[in-house]
Amino acid sequence: MLPIGLLMIEHRLIERMLKLLEVEISDSRSGKAIDMIFFEAAIDFLSSYADRCHHGKEEDVLFRDLDKKEISGSHREIMQSLVTEHIYGRKILNSLVEAKERYLDGENSGLMGIIKFAEEMINFYPKHIEKEDRHFFIPIMEYFTKEEKNKMIDEFFKFDQALIHEKYKGIVESWENRKK
Numbered sequence: 001m002l003p004i005g006l007l008m009i010e011h012r013l014i015e016r017m018l019k020l021l022e023v024e025i026s027d028s029r030s031g032k033a034i035d036m037i038f039f040e041a042a043i044d045f046l047s048s049y050a051d052r053c054h055h056g057k058e059e060d061v062l063f064r065d066l067d068k069k070e071i072s073g074s075h076r077e078i079m080q081s082l083v084t085e086h087i088y089g090r091k092i093l094n095s096l097v098e099a100k101e102r103y104l105d106g107e108n109s110g111l112m113g114i115i116k117f118a119e120e121m122i123n124f125y126p127k128h129i130e131k132e133d134r135h136f137f138i139p140i141m142e143y144f145t146k147e148e149k150n151k152m153i154d155e156f157f158k159f160d161q162a163l164i165h166e167k168y169k170g171i172v173e174s175w176e177n178r179k180k
């Protein structure tokens with residue numbers, strides 16, 4: 001197994017969640033009330049899994065190691081564009097969370113915001129994933145030795161392992177603050 005194999009498996013799960021979100025948003029466009037329990041789960045997925053866990057491993061392990069290599073100008077350009085796209089994805093996610101808060105507060109702009117930013121996310125993500133899967137991940141593996149690739153897999157596992165503790169510690173702390 002290559003480190004990018006693990007990232008590609010994560011891409012498939014992200015696509016499945018985007019598909020669910022697409023159905024939910026298209027239903028709400030036709031007047032159906034948004035299922036907020038699903039929507040909260042989708043936001044948690046996009047934040048904890050797609051951004052923190054998946055983009056985290058890409059940026060903090062794969063891109064970090066690639067940055068130390070002598071890579072072609074075009075590969076460097078794609079890497080920089082991917083980082084910029086991660087920042088853009090975070091921006092959409094923040095807007096989506098803000099729209100959700102407005103919706104829960106009963107503001108009219110909340111629902112339109114949810115639809116707008118969810119659609120932006122649904123349009124943005126597949127193109128980003130395609131760029132990585134089809135034009136970047138496979139060629140850049142050539143820059144790494146077998147040992148370096150194995151080390152990267154180990155680091156991916158450690159990264160994931162630390163996240164579960166970070167996530168639940170965060171949940172306890174945020175509830176401690178709310179219950180004060």
Ligand SMILES: [Fe+2]
Pocket residue numbers: 055058082086128132
């Ligand atoms: Fe990415």
Ligand SMILES: [Fe+2]
Pocket residue numbers: 007011054058129132
């Ligand atoms: Fe990715």
